Amino acid sequence: MDKRIKNLVDLYFEDVPYSLEVIKAREVIEAALLGEYKRFLKEGAGDEAFEAVVENYGKLSRMAELAGYREEDAARWRKGETVKEFSLVRKETKRQRRRIYGISFLAAAILGELFWLVYDLFTEPFAAIFVLAYGALLTGGAVLLYRRFKRLEREYETAAYDTRSYLYFRTLADRYGKRRLNGIALFSALLTVFLVVEFSFFIFGNSKGAELLENLFSNMLLFEIPVYLAVKNYLCFRLVQDRIQLPDREAYRKHRRGMLAFSVAYWVLALLAAAAVRKRSSFSVNVLLAEGALFAALILFYNLGLRKKISYRNVVVNRRRAAAIFCTVLLAFGYGFLQRDTWYTQPYINSLPVVPHDEHEISYNEETGVYTITASREDFRILHLTDIHLGGSLYSYRKDMKALKAVYAEIEYARPDLVVVTGDLSFPLGVMSLSFNNSAPVGQFAAFMRNVGIPWAFTYGNHDAEGLATLSEGDLNELYKSLSYKTSGNLLYPYVQPEITGRNNQLIEIRNPDGTLNQALFLIDSNAYTGEGLNAYDYIHDDQVDWYEGEVKRLSEEEGHTVSSMVFFHIPLQEYRTAYELYEAGSSEVTYFFGENNEKTAGKVCCSEYPSRLFDTMEALGSTRAVFCGHDHYNNMSLEYRGIRLTYGMSIDYLAMPGIERDREQRGAELITLGPDGAWELTRIPLSEIVK
Helix, strand or coil: CCHHHHHHHHHHCCCCCECHHHHHHHHHHHHHHHHHHHHHHCCCCHHHHHHHHHHHCCCHHHHHHHCCCCHHHHHHHHHCCCEECHHHHHHHHHHHHHHHHHHHHHHHHHHHHHHHHHHHHHHCHHHHHHHHHHHHHHHHHHHHHHHHHHHHHHHHCCCEECHHHHHHHHHHHHHHHHHHHHHHHHHHHHHHHHHHHHHHHHHHCCCCHHHHHHHHHHCCHHHHHHHHHHHHHHHHHHHHHCCCCCCCHHHHHHHHHHHHHHHHHHHHHHHHHHHHCCCCCCCHHHHHHHHHHHHHHHHHHHHHCHHHHHCCCCCCCCHHHHHHHHHHHHHHHHHHHHCCCCCCCHHHHHCCCCCCCCCCEEEECCCCCCEEEECCCCCEEEEEEECCCECCCCCCHHHHHHHHHHHHHHHHHHCCCEEEEECCCECCCCCCCCCCCCHHHHHHHHHHHHHHCCCEEEECCCCCCCCCCCCCHHHHHHHHHHHCHHHHCCECCCCCCCCCCCCCCEEEEEECCCCCEEEEEEECCCCCECCCCCCCECCCCHHHHHHHHHHHHHHHHHHCCCCCEEEECCCCCHHHHHHHHHHHCCCCCEEEEECCECCCCCCCCCCCCCCCCHHHHHHHHCCEEEEEECCCCCECCEEEECCEEEEECCECCCCCCCCCCCCCCCEEEEEEEECCCCCEEEEEEEHHHHCC
C-alpha cells in the first residue's frame, strides 16, 4: 500500500476514538482508497492520482461511503459516546490480569491433580476420590474466575477509547506477543529435552516403567510451570487482541507455529548430536551447554530481527531496566565465576617429591578424637606455618604458586616431623583473590602435603570460612574430615571434636619412644568475627578454656606431674598487645627473643576487644610455656610475659594485602625442636635466608 494512502487515513482518524468497529472500518477504508488510487494511476502520474483521491475523498464521511458505510456511521465514530478514560482502562486491565494469573495457577494445579488422579486410579483407587474432589474444587474456582474475566471482556466489545489507551494496548500487545513466542521456545525446548531423555532411558536403557512414572511425577514442575505460563501468556495476549488488532494476525499464527516446530526440531537434533559424541567425549554435557547457548542466541536474533514483522515496535529500550538487568546478570555471573572450583596449581603439586623424614607411629582415639604421635627418636621437630592465604583462582595462580613453593622450601629445609598451620590457609574473600572458593585451596594444600608426606594439623583462621565463601563452616568441617588421616594418612584432623565453641579444638599428644608424654599440643579455634562490625574479631571463649583446663589436669593426673604443653591458635590474645606495649616501654616484665612487629594498624596487634581467660588459666596451671599465633602478617616478634613465651609466626602470604608480595622480611616459619624431657628450642627460618 502506498504510504501516502495510509498516512491520509491516519490523519482523518486521528481524533476518532478507538474501538474494534473503528479498527475494522479503517482497514476497509484503506483498502477502498487504495483501489481508487490504483484506478486514478491508470489515468495519470502518482502525484496526480493522490491529489485526485484527496479531492474526491477529503472527508471522513466520503471515505466511509466509498467503503460501503453510511455518513451516520462516520459521525458516530467521531462522536465516541462510550469512550473509556485511560485511568479506568488501565485499572480494569490490571484487574483482568490478576484474574488471568489466578486462572493460570489453577490450570497448572488442575494438571497436577490430573496426573495424580491417573496414578491413584492404578495404585490407590480410594485415594483417587479425594484427588477428584480437590480437582473439582480447583476447576470450580477456575471457572468462576474465567466467567468474571469474560464478563468484563464483553463490555470491551463495544467500548471505545482514546489514543493514550490505544498506545497502551499496543505496548501490551508487543510485550505479551513476545512473551508468548519466547515461552513456546523455552518450554518446548525443556519438555523436549526432558521427555526425550526420560523415554530414551526407558526404551534403550535399563529404566523400568515405574521409574519413568516416578521421574515424571517428581519433575511435575516441568509440566505445571509451562502450563501456567502458556495459559497466562495466551489470556494476556487475547486480552489485548480483543481490544485492538495486531499488525498481521495470520503472520503471527505462522510465527507461533514456526517457533514451536523450530524448537522441537532443534532440540531433537541437538540431543541426537550430543548422543553421537557421547562415546568420544568425556564431557558430553558441555555439548548440550553449547547447544543451549546457540539456541538462546538464535532466539535473541529472532527477537531483534524477524519479530518486527508482527509487532508495532519491535525493540523498546528501557535504559533503567536494561541497566538493572545487565548489572544483575553481571553480578550473578561474577558471583558464579568467583565460586568456581579451580585447580591451576595441581600440575606443580603433582610434580613434588616426598621430603625425606623419619617415620613415627600415629594412632587415633575414635572416642576422644585425640591423635597420638609416638616419636621414633629422642628429638621431635615441629614446623609452625601461618597465613598461607591460597586464593585458588586463575587470578591468584601466580601468587598461589609462590606461596606453595615457599612452604615447600621451608619444609625441605627444616625436615620436620609435624607441620602445624595456625589459620588462614585459604583466602575466599574475593577482593584480592577474585575468588569466593575455599574448597579448591583446601584440596590443593591437602594434596600438596600428601605429596610432601609429612603429617600436618591446623587451626582455623578468620578467613577460612568467610560469609560469601562456597563452603560454610559445617561444609568445611566435612571436607576436612574427608581428607583426614583415614584417607590421606597425614592430615591429623579429628573426626570427633569436643562440644564447645569453635570449629576445631583438638589435642595432639607427642610421646617419647618409651611412651611417656613429651608435649601436649592444643590447637584451639580463636573463632572469626563477633558480628558486631567490620573486623570485630572474636576470641577464645570460656567453654574452650574449660576444655583446655580439663585436658591439662587429666593428662597431668595420668602422667603423675604437670605436663608440658603448647597452644596454637590464629588471632592473638590481648596479652600479645600488653606484652608488646611493655616491650616498647622498656619494661623488665617482658623478655625479648627475636623478631619485629611491623603491622601497620593502630596498636600493632590486631586482637579481639573481648578478653579471654585462657592466658590467666595457662599461667595458673603452669603447663603451657609456649603459645603460637598468626593473623598479623608483619608481626613476628617472640616475647616472654609472665613466664609464657608469646610468639608470632612469620607469615607466608603473598596475596591478602596490597604490596605484601614485594615485601620479604616478614616471610618464613618457626622450627620447634622438642627434647625428650619436655624442653624445647625455637628457631626462626626466614624465607629470605634459605631461598635467594
